[in-house]
Amino acid sequence: MSQKSGRIVAVNGNMISIGFQGNVAMNEVAYVLSNGKRLKSEIIRVKGSEAQAQVYEITKGIRIGDEVEFSDEMLSVELGPGLLGQIYDGLQNPLPQIAEQKGFFLESGVYLKALSRSKRWSFTPLAKPGDTLRRGDYIASVPELHFTHKIMLPFDFFGDWNLLDIAPAGEYGVDDVIAHVQDQRGVKRDVKMMFSWPVKRAVDCYVERLKPEQPMVTKTRIIDTFFPVAKGGTYCIPGPFGAGKTVLQQVTSRNADVDIVILAACGERAGEVVETLKEFPEISDPRTGRSLMERTIIICNTSSMPVASREASVYTAVTIAEYYRQMGLDVLLLADSTSRWAQAMREMSGRLEEIPGEEAFPAYLESVIAAFYERAGIVRLSDGTHGSVTIGGTVSPAGGNFEEPVTQATLKVVGAFHGLSRERSDARKYPAIHPLDSWSKYPGIMPKDVVAYAHSFLERSSEVEAMMKVVGEEGTSLEDYILYLKGEFLDAVYLQQNSFDPVDASVSPDRQKFMFHLVLEILGAELALKNKDEARGWFYELRQSFLDLNGAAEGSELYQSSLKTIRGTLAAQNPRYGSAAKKMLLRLE
Amino acid sequence: MNKLYSHIESIVGNVISVRAEGVAYGELAEVTSRYGVSLAETIRMDKELVYLQVFAGSRGISTGDEVRFLGHPMQVSFSDNLLGRIFDGAGSPRDGGPGLTDNLISIGGPSVNPYKRIIPREMIRTGIPMIDLFNTLVKSQKLPIFSVSGEPYNQLLARIAMQAEVDLIILGGMGLKYDDYLFFKDSLEEGGSLAKTIMFVHTAADPIVECLQVPDLALAVAERFALKGRNVLVLLTDMTNFADALKEISITQEQVPSNRGYPGDLYSQLASRYEKAVDFDGAGSITTLAVTTMPGDDVTHPIPDNTGYITEGQFYLHGGRIEPFGSLSRLKQQVNGKTREDHRAIMDGMIKLFSSYRDTLEKKSMGFQMSAWDKKLLRYGELFESKMMDLSVNISLEKALDEGWKILASCFEPRETGLRSELIQKFWPKNAVQTEAAAAVE
């Protein structure tokens, strides 16, 4: 136990001031002893003999003079086997176990162990006595669901360590000592399967960071084809309320081509998390045939839960993501919504009476957001394998206006931007990612120039549409009108995707390539349509068959027949292709 | 306990400070001035100074007035005796009945463990086609009515309350005009619902701090009834007054505003109330319908904006009707697959056509020529507005669906509706005749 002691001298909302003796560390965890409860808090400012802390609980009932106990530790998470499939709050308390013990409500001051101490794991040693180890090196493995969970030398074991002994293969708990190590100065330490790591420090036990270049397939066409995300990359989804941010993340969490998905429900609705946690166990993961829940970890700090732990929740999530990355796995972290996290910082900054920046956000908002996204990345580990953490965050801009501090700070650091528009969601054009505003810096599953070629149809189509609003259909040339129809067609059959249709909801890269080629055959064609009515009718017919095809399982009867209809409709127009179109079609072969 | 202090150190806005010991954060006190006794709540403590927010406001309070701490936070009595009663924002009777002190419970309690919630699955019928058919209300949903002053939002609220099949109605009135308060009282009485209603009413004439207590009082009581297995409907009107009270108070306390004067925690403040809506695993439920009047009819104003980010959709009341666009029940898909097989198809199909009608109206207003198709749409739009959107329409979901088919059949050919063939075969009215206007343009 530490030698320092403290007492409450002030309370203001969820911020307390502590008068203390001894040495106190920034971000150290302290407990307020109040009414027989221990309330967790984190030191966020130290000044003279007073420290200010944010309390991770409702502060009602705290009195001046209440004792404060310091922990000597920074806010940390437990890392070890048994994290997969769990549902935690922002401080890594397991919600199902809390429900079991305490019933319906999240009473304050209840903290349970994140990892089960009673569960036995079937342990196989990998390292041998005499081996020299560094932090993050694999010393053993245990099967965790369908993964091989690597037991690593804890990340805070800096320097070189000599493995003195290691337990033989067998069944052990996370708290059992499974090895002893010694460093050059002769310091001996126990090693367990479990250790803790402070959430606000990035895990960096890798050799180097690589450039994110390999696409992380989401099976959403507009993303994979037009605005791809790379493994180890970052992206954001800003959009006004109701535009479809959460639905898009839910779909991605099901379909993303990664090993592990971590969902950080940060300051949003509890109901949305309930959907995930009740449905995921029932859905099977096509990659493994096991339940989706087995590759998922939920960090759930919804809007009515204490705001300080909301601030912590994204760090809890990213630290767990980094931990699994160290095992050579691809991890996707989805945070909904990063604006709520930024608002939590704003609330605390206000209580600290810091000089406010724009919209009262703290001046350090940008650097904190940048540092968070920097924790994503694809890395080369010491054994030569690669692991990645990809981060996708939603942003909820005030008034739906992207010119606000959180959106702007996020756009500066991410590699892809999926901007949702009210206009598209009102028109029920889902996913409502705006194809003209959004961008990505990552390579995707299609050649860049072909994507740009297709994208140019969207641009020109929208120009014609704008013009048509002024001069009417009558005043538009047939040529322009066909361009307009081509853009609309691409939008309707390729950009839009029905998330609730069993087939259309997830489209494999192969099928995307096939469909994209088919769509390009129509975009690139010079068509002998005689007038606008005929043109509209023709595209309408094609669209219908394409939508049928999108909803048809590959190889099904409907699939074959729609494809045949499409080919027939196209052939009837005797399409001719210019050199540019021909080149593009060849690029896709 | 219950120490008495007789010197007030400072008075700023509605906040006074006293030097006191052993006070708990959130503790209540009674402040006695020559204008009477008011409750006050501890909102800040700094060394020996305790800051109290005075419910009745600080007007007339003198530095020599008495402050007595009560040793507990804000509480409300909870029992069946509440039924049929009316209270103010301090929890005192407003109806001349006796004050209740039995079984006191704290307000603003902890949030529900998400793990103990269940996925909402039961529809709440209202008899309003724009809700039942197009944006179904679901048990445990939290949904605001977005509107502007002058619109009949309180009428709509009262009507839903009386038609909804719930065990209990709790009305939280904030900054309510006295007329509106009487309107609720009379309507519930006439509708025979008063006996299952509890009201916490803060009127425009009452002190502003009491406005802030209303949602917490209403929801604390609702939560207890829900835990006892009851299905409770909570009506909150008008949450804009609640948010404005927050703003006023935070500004007098010199907090840095974030957006148009509103405090940075507006989102969290609203969310902690709205998130009380719940369907308990193994007990009852709370459904919350609120009114949010939009200053300047601007949905991007911080109040509707923050609300929209919290609630599960919204009803947009405009021109005395629930607008099909802008209105959204995010939970409707949980229930509308289990009502009648044509529900989803009619919902989507009719809205798509109505959207085309709106386009046509725009074209018409710009002087473009009306095609045969445009004329059909114009007729359809009129019918839709009078038979579906008009708030005087009061029919069951099934009747509304039948009416939908009738409207479609009197305006369009089956294939023009984009509805699936098997539904058309089953539901298209057999002896459908398009009226002259529509038939003539064939």
Ligand SMILES: Nc1ncnc2c1ncn2[C@@H]1O[C@H](COP(=O)(O)OP(=O)(O)OP(=O)(O)O)[C@@H](O)[C@H]1O
């Ligand atoms: N891909 C989709 N397909 C069909 N409907 C959708 C889709 N995306 C969103 N919706 C509809 O829009 C509603 C709102 O979507 P969602 O909850 O994802 O919005 P959001 O952007 O997360 O809003 P908020 O910021 O308020 O959380 C959904 O309940 C659903 O009705």
Ligand SMILES: [Mg+2]
């Ligand atoms: Mg959302």
